[in-house]
Amino acid sequence: MKKKILVTGGTGYIGSHTAVELIEDGSEVIIIDNLTNSEAGVATRIGQITGTTPELAVLDICDREKLSEFFHDHPGISGIIHFAAYKAVGESVRKPLEYYRNNIQTTVNLLEGMKTFRIPGFVFSSSCTVYGQPARLPVSEDSPLQPAASPYGNTKRICEEIIRDTIAADPNLRGISLRYFNPIGAHPSALIGELPRGVPENLVPFITQTAFGLRDELKVFGNDYDTPDGSCIRDYLHVVDLAKAHVTAINRLVEGRNKSGYETFNLGTGTGVSVLEAISSFERATGLKLKYRITDRRPGDIEKIWADPSLANRELGWKTNISLDESMRTAWEWEKFIRKSN
Numbered sequence: 330m331k332k333k334i335l336v337t338g339g340t341g342y343i344g345s346h347t348a349v350e351l352i353e354d355g356s357e358v359i360i361i362d363n364l365t366n367s368e369a370g371v372a373t374r375i376g377q378i379t380g381t382t383p384e385l386a387v388l389d390i391c392d393r394e395k396l397s398e399f400f401h402d403h404p405g406i407s408g409i410i411h412f413a414a415y416k417a418v419g420e421s422v423r424k425p426l427e428y429y430r431n432n433i434q435t436t437v438n439l440l441e442g443m444k445t446f447r448i449p450g451f452v453f454s455s456s457c458t459v460y461g462q463p464a465r466l467p468v469s470e471d472s473p474l475q476p477a478a479s480p481y482g483n484t485k486r487i488c489e490e491i492i493r494d495t496i497a498a499d500p501n502l503r504g505i506s507l508r509y510f511n512p513i514g515a516h517p518s519a520l521i522g523e524l525p526r527g528v529p530e531n532l533v534p535f536i537t538q539t540a541f542g543l544r545d546e547l548k549v550f551g552n553d554y555d556t557p558d559g560s561c562i563r564d565y566l567h568v569v570d571l572a573k574a575h576v577t578a579i580n581r582l583v584e585g586r587n588k589s590g591y592e593t594f595n596l597g598t599g600t601g602v603s604v605l606e607a608i609s610s611f612e613r614a615t616g617l618k619l620k621y622r623i624t625d626r627r628p629g630d631i632e633k634i635w636a637d638p639s640l641a642n643r644e645l646g647w648k649t650n651i652s653l654d655e656s657m658r659t660a661w662e663w664e665k666f667i668r669k670s671n
């Protein structure tokens with residue numbers, strides 16, 4: 330029988346790519362999204378890629394009653410992958426309560442739903458932001474967590490703790506938190522990808538928008554860091570690689586292959602890339618010249634971080650396969666697709 334997997338935030342960037350991989354793995358996917366940061370048409374485009382359009386329930390997961398009705402109407406769900414959240418770091422500093430309410434309440438409501446409706450598996454979208462600036466690199470899962478630099482980051486840390494405590498109290502529940510490093514790129518079909526609203530905060534959407542002419546130039550935030558070329562270092566992984574990790578994680582839980590009730594995994598390539606190297610990769614992959622300028626550091630930026638993904642390699646049998654250049658190429662194809670369709 331097909332596994333029935335609930336994907337919250339499934340019309341969003343990472344959720345939509347994960348829905349594609351789940352369907353291609355043979356699961357039935359049901360999406361809940363309130364479309365605050367995505368469009369209903371994404372479900373149709375998932376259908377164009379896979380041949381199966383997932384059911385989309387448009388509702389706010391903060392609404393406990395509506396969520397409960399949803400679970401009543403959809404028996405037999407064996408796992409939840411919880412992507413739905415607000416994710417803009419800068420906005421979270423300006424609107425902390427909106428972030429705490431949305432990101433924490435959605436998680437609590439879903440965990441309650443799991444208990445009530447006997448859904449065993451829960452996969453949570455966490456972030457490398459929980460590590461702050463680690464003392465040792467690459468960063469492994471047992472590195473000490475640092476006080477969060479933003480309300481957004483704090484919601485990830487708090488949610489991880491809520492999930493851990495909930496699972497510790499109930500032997501029927503199993504969960505995995507996946508700590509993503511920097512997801513970039515888009516599906517090779519260029520039918521789904523990241524849809525930043527307004528001016529992007531993240532590097533790669535800013536690069537593609539600049540190349541398209543929507544922005545005058547990319548500002549490189551600092552070249553005086555203690556790194557080989559002076560710009561900050563991150564671990565950029567392709568969103569399709571990231572999506573595949575969710576398939577292995579939810580299958581591990583649903584099939585009861587987890588080693589303990591609650592597990593955490595880093596998801597990254599294991600390689601650090603500087604901002605200037607990322608720009609070179611974009612130029613190489615697309616043949617375009619990017620207009621950029623070195624400016625002051627961005628307040629609160631981490632100097633350098635990259636993952637030790639060996640636990641995920643070993644336990645999930647997962648590793649990244651898609652190169653940085655290919656990631657940049659797909660990001661660019663996606664940028665052109667959205668501009669054409671808008």
Ligand code: NAD
Nearest residue numbers: 338341342343362363364365366367389390413414454456
């Ligand atoms: P996204 O904004 O593209 O997708 C999130 C989706 O959740 C959106 O479609 C939005 O409409 C929906 N949503 C938000 N609140 C909701 C609610 N209350 N009820 C129903 N739907 C709701 O974001 P993304 O980049 O795909 O990120 C997915 C998850 O991964 C988030 O939890 C994010 O914090 C986490 N994450 C993202 C990154 C990244 O760089 N993109 C890195 C680390 C972690």
Ligand code: WQD
Nearest residue numbers: 418456458530531532533535548549550561563604627630
């Ligand atoms: C990458 C690098 C910038 C824009 C964010 C979130 C974090 C987590 C991961 C979700 C940095 C530089 C950027 C620009 C630049 N997300 N940059 N010019 O900093 O790793 O963090 O994504 O959980 O919580 O904060 O990613 O894409 O913002 O920046 O020079 O216009 O690019 O300084 O070195 P970051 P990012």
